[in-house]
Amino acid sequence: MGVRVGRAARNELAELRARVEGIEASIAELRRHHLRLAELTDLVQELLVPLASRDEDRVAAAIDKFQQGL
Amino acid sequence: MADLTGRAVTAARRVVGKVGRTRVVRVDDTGMGLVVHGDDRVVDVLFDGRRIWSFWLVRDTVRVPRSLSRRTVAWPDRMRPYLKGRTELVFRDHVLGADIGHFDQQFGDATARVAFVNSQGLEISLDKSGRFSPTFGGRTAEQLEPLLDAMDTVIAMLAELDVQAFPAYGTLLGAVREGQFLGHDSDADLGYVSRHTVPADVITESYRLQRAVSERGFATYRYSGAAFRIDVEESDGSVRGLDLFGGFMDSGRLYLMGEVGTEYDESWLLPLGTCTLAGREYPAPARPEKLLEAMYGPSWRVPDPAFKFETPRSTTLRLNDWFRGMTVFRRDWERKLIGAGGRVPKPVPSGLARYVAGQAPEGAEIFDVGAGLGVDALWLAVQGRKVTAYDYVTRASRGALIGAGRRGVDLTARPLNLTDFRSVLSEGARVVREPGERVILARHVLEATNRTGREGLMRFASLALRGGGTLYADVWTGGGEPPFGLRPLAIDRLVELTEQHGGAVLSVDPVPDGDGSENQIRRLVAQWA
Numbered sequence: 001m002g003v004r005v006g007r008a009a010r011n012e013l014a015e016l017r018a019r020v021e022g023i024e025a026s027i028a029e030l031r032r033h034h035l036r037l038a039e040l041t042d043l044v045q046e047l048l049v050p051l052a053s054r055d056e057d058r059v060a061a062a063i064d065k066f067q068q069g070l
Numbered sequence: 071m072a073d074l075t076g077r078a079v080t081a082a083r084r085v086v087g088k089v090g091r092t093r094v095v096r097v098d099d100t101g102m103g104l105v106v107h108g109d110d111r112v113v114d115v116l117f118d119g120r121r122i123w124s125f126w127l128v129r130d131t132v133r134v135p136r137s138l139s140r141r142t143v144a145w146p147d148r149m150r151p152y153l154k155g156r157t158e159l160v161f162r163d164h165v166l167g168a169d170i171g172h173f174d175q176q177f178g179d180a181t182a183r184v185a186f187v188n189s190q191g192l193e194i195s196l197d198k199s200g201r202f203s204p205t206f207g208g209r210t211a212e213q214l215e216p217l218l219d220a221m222d223t224v225i226a227m228l229a230e231l232d233v234q235a236f237p238a239y240g241t242l243l244g245a246v247r248e249g250q251f252l253g254h255d256s257d258a259d260l261g262y263v264s265r266h267t268v269p270a271d272v273i274t275e276s277y278r279l280q281r282a283v284s285e286r287g288f289a290t291y292r293y294s295g296a297a298f299r300i301d302v303e304e305s306d307g308s309v310r311g312l313d314l315f316g317g318f319m320d321s322g323r324l325y326l327m328g329e330v331g332t333e334y335d336e337s338w339l340l341p342l343g344t345c346t347l348a349g350r351e352y353p354a355p356a357r358p359e360k361l362l363e364a365m366y367g368p369s370w371r372v373p374d375p376a377f378k379f380e381t382p383r384s385t386t387l388r389l390n391d392w393f394r395g396m397t398v399f400r401r402d403w404e405r406k407l408i409g410a411g412g413r414v415p416k417p418v419p420s421g422l423a424r425y426v427a428g429q430a431p432e433g434a435e436i437f438d439v440g441a442g443l444g445v446d447a448l449w450l451a452v453q454g455r456k457v458t459a460y461d462y463v464t465r466a467s468r469g470a471l472i473g474a475g476r477r478g479v480d481l482t483a484r485p486l487n488l489t490d491f492r493s494v495l496s497e498g499a500r501v502v503r504e505p506g507e508r509v510i511l512a513r514h515v516l517e518a519t520n521r522t523g524r525e526g527l528m529r530f531a532s533l534a535l536r537g538g539g540t541l542y543a544d545v546w547t548g549g550g551e552p553p554f555g556l557r558p559l560a561i562d563r564l565v566e567l568t569e570q571h572g573g574a575v576l577s578v579d580p581v582p583d584g585d586g587s588e589n590q591i592r593r594l595v596a597q598w599a
Contacts, residue, residue, distance in 0.1 A: 031269070031391030035295045038273035039491040045274075046281075047499065056503075063500045069281030070292065070485070070493055 092127065094161045094171025099153060099178060101144035102171075104131065112164040112376050117157045117184050121207055122195045123149060124164060124254060124375040148202060153177040157184040164373055195254070198240075198377055203256035204310070211348065214251065217258055217310055218350055220302035224260060224283065224312060225353065231282055233275075234342055235262040236353040238315055238326070239365055245347040246358050247371060254375035257299075257311045261326055263339055264318045269392040272296055276316045277492075283314075292490075295393040296327040324364070327393055331385030332364040398489040398520050400462055402555055407442055407466035414473040417449035421581060422513045422544045422593065427453050429542070434507035437534060439486065439527060440515030444470025450511075451479035460486035460497075488519055488526030498533030508534055512543040516594075517559040524564070528571035535598040541573065543594040544581060550589035561592050568596045 043066075050062035096103035110128035114121045125131070125143060134140040145153060154177055161171035177184060186202070188194045194202045206214070221237070228235045237245050238261030244252040251258070264272045273295035280298050284290050289301040296316035301309050317326030324334035338360040345354035355361050362370045366377065419427070423446035430436060434455075438447040441459035444467035451457045451474050459467045459481065467483045474481035487493040501508070510531055516524050531541045548558040565575050573596035581591045 028387070028391050031388065032395070034269040034392050035273060035395060036491065037270040038277070038295060041270070041274050042277045043492055043495055047496065051499070059503070060500075063496055065281075065285075066492075066496050067485075067500070069277070069284040069290070070487075070490070070496070 092170050094173075095140075097159060097171075097173050097175055099145075101142060103134075104141050104143070104171075105139050106131070106141050107139055112374050113170065114162045114164045114375065116160040116162060117186065119158070119160070120186075120193065120195070121254065121375075122186050124196075126376050130376065146196065146200060148196065148200065152186050153184060155180040155182040155184045164375055197254065197256040198375065201256075205254055205256045206251040207253035209251075214348055217302055217312070218348060220288075220300070220312055221258060221260065221347075221352065222350070223286075224288075224300055224314070227282065227286060228260075228262065228279065228314075231279060233262045233264070233279065234353060235260045235314065236342060236355060237261075237345065237347060238361075239313075239329075241347065242345065242354065242358060243362055243366065243370060245345040245352065245354070246362060247373075249346050250348055252373075252375070257313055259313045259315060261315045261317060263324065263326070264316055266318055267320045269295075269318070272316050272318045273393065279314070279316075293397065294327060295396060297393070325385070325388065325392075326361075326364075328389060329379045329381045329385070330361075330364050331382065331388060334360070334364070395522065396490045397462070397487065398523055399518065399555060400487075403442075403463050403466075403518075406554060407461075407463045410443060410469075411463075411466040412469050414469045414476075415443050415445045415448060417445065417452050417473070419449040420446050420513055420544075422446070422511060422542060423449055425593070426450070426509060426511045426542050427455070430455075430509045430540070431507050434509050434539075437501075437508060437510045439488075439510055439512045439530070440518065441470075441483070442466055444481070444483065446511065446513065447481055447483075448473050448479075451481040452477060454479075456480045457482070459483045462487040462489075462493075486530070488515075488523040488530070491526070494526040494530050495533075498530050502533045502536060508539045510535060510539070510541045510543075512541065514544055514546060514553065514556055516543055516564060517546050517556045524567055525571070528567055528573065531573060531596075532571045532598055535573075537598075539598055540576075541568075541594070541596045541598075543596075545592050545594060547590045547592050550587040553589065561594070564594060568594065573598055 046066050047062055050058050053059070091107040092105060094102050094104050104127065106127045110126050112124055112126055115123045123146065131141040131143040134142060156176050159173040159175040160169055162169050186194050188202065188204065192204045195205045195207065197203050197205055225235050236242070237259065239259040240252050240255040241259045244250055244255065264275055266272050266275060276296050276298065280290050280292060283300055290298050291301065292298040297313060299311040299313050302312055303309050315327045317324060317330065319334065319336060322333060323331065325331045338357040339355045341356060342353045343356050344351050345358060426436060427450060436450050436455050436457045437460060438450070438457060439460045441447045441461045444459045447457045447459035447467065448470040457480065459470065461467060462485065464483060464485045471481060471483055484497070485493065486497050512527060516527060535541060545559050545561065545564060546553060546556050547561055561578050565578060568575050576595040576597055578592050578594050581593045
């Protein structure tokens, strides 16, 4: 009986450990989305409008200004 | 506050009884031997009266086997090149001011005095990060004026942008504790707490601030999504960094890049009060001691020039995941490349450069991505090619540029950070609009970065090579001694990644390593339609 309970407890512990590791990995993945989202937001805000204008000089100036601030 | 001061004084009294028995007993070219009694404490090492280094008697030393009190410590690697000549060497307890060692010391055979000066002739010492910098200790009030001016300028500029910045970290500590910059510190830190509560918004705001600072004529250098440095030139010509750390509050917790994550009451921050630094008044959190405690622990009132942050893992993980990861391995490559980057390299090509020179269509521009010192780039330019050398360590290729200028060949250097999405996409958007054929040479780049960087290179290739351009990449896949900064890469994974980004893989042939080592190298050739 005691052996069976011990084994069950060990199995449960191993399973819980694996689940915690999985949850930690998921949280880390979600947190990392902030940087990517910010990068994309910044690119869209700063470059999309000038690029859509199809005015070559304006596009070049916008990219140049953007890269100066990187 | 009174309680803390009382505790510090009691602790200081306790060590006074012990300090007489602690001493440095031996010094040589490799390090020193000590007899250490009592609590751990900080010792300053003075060369001819000037502090160069500080260490903790226990934390930073090694116990001699089978001895209770004898310990040894080696000179830091970065100090060794300077240890030539004679000096008056003093070891001084930083808090008590008592000397625990005094030597008339000779290092090596040189007859001159030991001198810690940088290439500009400025006196330098080791700061808390273990780097040699012109620390504040040797600076006159007049020399600090430009930095104080720059702090005023930046704080005022940020206020215009709706951000209330204040001195942070060592600068706040110096101001609150001593009314001065800390003598052993080498940079000035500013912090602000964003009005945003979501990291993505905090990062976008930091990008906006960097652009605004850059537009006002300051050079900037980004560390992470929430921190960047503003370079300020001082009256003696030295350039000193002013670090700007972003933070935010969410549900009663404050996170401040790069070390703070703590329970925090907004009333401890706002409305901002003031602190005095070198005679000037600056904004400060309403209760600066609360922030200092979060930064340096409850013993922040006791000076510690060898302080090391012990940031809780949970805070480091959060700050890493939210804000870091856009300058992967950059510091290692800066250390490796910047020192050598000023010399004009001999244009001796790698096998890959020779191969590309033979393969690339006549008139095609060559992008050397991860160009490093620019040796291949310079050689290709000398062969009559139009070449752009890309790297995130932009200073590495300055010697190659000088060489190209002397020869009158067509070499340009541009910054490209493969782990920064904005850098990759904006440069891709710039070059895709330029007419003409292009090829990319990427020699040991894909295995010198992480997956984000590899994706960055493939994204850049998919833009720059659109319409028939070719990527040539040499990759170390294992075997032999690991070359500096490289991690072996499975070629199958790389082929998969290339195809995911629209590249057609033409070949992944093995390449004999020119230097006779057992390194296994593959040459990936891929084309974009």
